Amino acid sequence: MTRDQLTKKLIELAGKRFERDTSELAAADDFFEKLGIDSFQAMELMTDLEEEFDIEIPDYELQGVNTFEKLAVVIEARI
């Protein structure tokens, strides 16, 4: 899976989790801002990602990660 494909997949997962149209979401979007998510929802998204890709994502690796692009980089390193 290329990084672009991975980013697209992340957007799909986030859209599904937070019931948003994926056409509203872009790779460079700040997903906290765009989706308006709190700490609980951020944790839910992290759990979804771990389940989807069958990986573990330590919370500290996500510090400062706020766009789908950056998230893709973190996940790519663990797949």
Add this chain to the structure above:
Amino acid sequence: MTTTPNTPSAPSAPSDATVARANSSSAASTSEQATPNVVPRATRIGAWQARLLGKRVLRGLVSELEKRTGIAIPKPGPKPAVTRPVPSASFDGRALRWRLVDNAAGKHLEVELHRLPCNEIGTTALEELELLATFLHAGAGGARAMVLWSSSPKGFCAGADLRELYTALMSRYETEGRSTRTKLAVAHEVRGFVDRIHAAFDTIDMAPITTVGAIHGFCFGGGFELALTCDVLVADKSARFAFPELRLGLVPGFGGIPRLKRDLGNAVVRDVLFTGRSIGAARAYEVGLVSQVVPRGNALEVARKVAEQACRFDAQTTARAKAFTKPLPREELAREKDLFVDMIGSPVVEAALRKFVESTSVRPYLP
């Protein structure tokens, strides 16, 4: 003052008798000299001085007053024993509610954590956990198992009520300043809180019935520590477990490290403690922390089935098997309390608490 369940198996909160002993300077001195190695020196002196300081000052004032007036001031008699009726089979409090449930094999107790936002453990929750411990100690109304669950959408329990702790600390410092005396008094009060929470948790841990925790969402810090008092954990896929205390300049103080070490070993303790990371249900299952992982929203239903199964066994046999397989790590629990109380007065803790309370981060549990 609330009473704490005083079981032979659980370290009890300071009783009136304990306080009375501590209030007698000669008795306390003798006791301190006789057992110099039982408790680390720093903590021993902290609690000891805090108790004696007020008593000595008061005794001096009374003595001076008697001298000047020539009137003998009567000594206070023994305090009346504080008694609390054993809670009934159903309870509806501000943080907990419970009821006895008939199942196909017997009767189990269902305990619901329901304080929003996510069952933070402060003084209210502590008082009601003490009531639960009293009820369990008194036989739990004949229940043969217990299910502990949360109705908060966010999770099982997000840990200690740090806002309450921070507000209380700041209020105290603002009114009394930050003298050594104030800090000693704060340490003494924190010690009292921690003693009480340990007594309640230990009683739940050692209850002679099978206890099942149904976990979803946040199970962090003190909430994780509460979950670890249960015999069996059922987690749904949303569950996440963490010990984020190091980011506060603290270690977990409600018995979490000794219980996790007892159940899983020190490597898991170091992983979650030294990184502060949260682990999901799948990882928790892999390391043996949870016994079953179920789809989102199904943990309570599955936990009820585990409780029902537990009710099929002979009560005495279960009690003896539990006592054999789940010993209380008393020495480590005592050391953890000392370490926690020793750390609480640190400027690092105050700064970290302030940062947490004022934080708008989506991951406030990380530094």
